[in-house]
Amino acid sequence: MTAGLPDGFTVRLSRHTRVVDDGAVLVGGSPIRIARLKPAARAALHGHEVTVADAASRAFADHLLATSMADPVVASLPPVDVALATAVIPVRDRPRGLDRLLASLAGMRAIVVDDASADPAAVAAVAARHGAELLALDANRGPAGARNAGLARVTTPFVVFVDSDVVVEPGTIPLLLRHFADPRLAVIAPRVLGLDAPGANWITRYEDARSSLDVGHDPSVVRPRSRVTWLPAACLAARVDLLGAGFDASMRVAEDVDLVWRLTEAGHRVRFEPGATVRHDHRSTFGSWLGRKWYYGTGADLLAVRHPDAVAPVVLAPWAASLLVALGAQRRWSLPVAAALLAATAIRIGRRAPAVRHSYRLGARLTGYGAVTAIAQGFALLLRHWWPLTALAAVGSRRVRRAVAVAALADTAWEYARTRPRLDPVRFGIARRLDDGAYGAGVWWSAVRARSPRALLPDVRRREGVRASLDRHNVSD
Incomplete structure (x- = not known):
């Protein structure tokens, strides 16, 4: 087995990866990163593709694969019997x-x-x-x-x-x-x-x-x-x-x-x-379908025991968690606080990418993407992972009922538009909520059985998120 990608192996930038500053910077990957390319890497990138031909292009292509900035071009790969x-x-x-x-x-x-x-x-x-x-x-x-x-x-x-x-x-x-x-x-x-x-x-x-x-x-x-x-x-x-x-x-x-x-x-x-x-x-x-959803959920604590750092129902940076708290509070100060959090985050990202030509514009765009992702995760907590708590809280709180209504409608509308099912919106929405309810019940069952909340706890900590990416062969800060 070779030590690296073979000659001729070609990768193409993902549709989620953006090329900015006339090809000098890549923005993408998972988690999202900002990578400024060295001259050798820029020379190897042709039409959003990199073909392995030497040590430098091999390291660059491997870096793009590892960071999920690019994917293999299947036609470039040799057939296997x-x-x-x-x-x-x-x-x-x-x-x-x-x-x-x-x-x-x-x-x-x-x-x-x-x-x-x-x-x-x-x-x-x-x-x-x-x-x-x-x-x-x-x-x-x-x-x-x-x-x-x-x-x-x-x-x-x-x-x-x-x-x-x-x-x-x-x-x-x-x-x-x-x-x-x-x-x-x-x-x-x-x-x-x-x-x-x-x-x-x-x-x-x-x-x-x-x-x-x-x-x-x-x-x-x-x-x-x-x-x-x-x-x-x-x-x-x-x-x-x-x-x-x-x-x-x-x-x-x-x-x-x-x-x-x-x-x-x-x-x-x-x-x-x-x-x-x-x-x-x-x-x-109906019964076998709901039972399977529940069964999938029961694996949550098994994974929490074996992979405690990977099983959190949602993963949020501190600013994103604060954004959800502010919006969920539904107070007069909620929108001003949310706006301040978004502005501060955009500025912070812009400052971390000084080599990018329009760094603050990029920071605003990435912050907007992060905010949408955070809100979607908040919806998932309310409707899927924490729905038993949500149901109890909704009994005595108009704000919780309002949040649930907004989350359910927005989630259903988004998923219906995204998936285009052969099903009317009402039945799709009902199925969506039953799906979430059955899976969430399985997660809670696994937590009760294990006498541990591990599978239910969100991961809120400072994490890499959007970062400047450094590979000594191909990119620089």
Whole structure:
């Protein structure tokens, strides 16, 4: 394995990265940073792209990937033979879904791990029909344990974990495998969309637009406190030699989040590639849908124990937290105080970027972006993470009721405009609130069960946020 990105590897600036001062400065990444480029870096940047050709361009491209300022140009990556990857499929019953999945894998080598099905013969028959290797477990181990059992039998350099309620679209796995030209990449996942199926109802239409498994439409590095913080294990491609023992088999939920965070903590790269897609058979009955949302929430404290610095429901800089308090107070002084906080923050950012031509204008723009993000996080606290407290407070407080009404309407309007669901606004809004309520109930259940508020506490501390970025090879202050 090479020490760095190979020659010819090309990265393109993200749509969230802005080039200012005639190409001398980049603003973007996650968290947002301001980077002034050295002459060698400016020379390597052609049309918002950098192609690795020498040590300087290699370091620059790697820096852009690591900071989420740029993403790989897939067409520049060499193809990888699918024979170098093995699909590992955990399944418990669900033979029809397994049959559908194996057909979509188009003959790819696959290991089906039967996690103690009630009807193992049906699962075995489907696996045999598609020529898949069958590993039958004597006792149910859960998805993490089943995946690990399959992983232990993988002899190829790459593994693709796929759940049996998924259909893999053509070209998805070859596209994912191309990304492993980056030697630091440990895991990459496609976008998870809804499966087109007859009998769609308002629940499946909502899930098609706002599924918990769909983490967006922009490629990104994945790590805590970034634009994309986790990946679902519905479909994950991974480099076998970097996985170690694999998933934490003691976890029945949130094991995918834990794996991603452990890999990033170890210094490996994890990516999301929405250009590759799989289709998930979403739950369509009211009870099973709400139960799954609740179940996802119950993993919060498990993550809080293992990753205490990454699991906070919201992460706010002190000025952003103060802004929410001021606006939430709904007093005569609220707007003047909020305006003062915004002005002070814009000035502070401008002073930290003296090399930028219009630093205070840039500071105002970034402060506005931060304010919108902070308000959205405040809405999430009210409606999702802290809704039991919100409900109690609303009984005796008109201001809380007003804040809840504003948050619910604004959140619904924004998400409806953003996702454009095949659903009317009223039912979408109801589904949105039920989604938040069920997930939040699961988080609270996990906190009560653990007798710890860790999973409910916001992270309010001075953090990097917008910062001047320094890489000794390529950028300077």
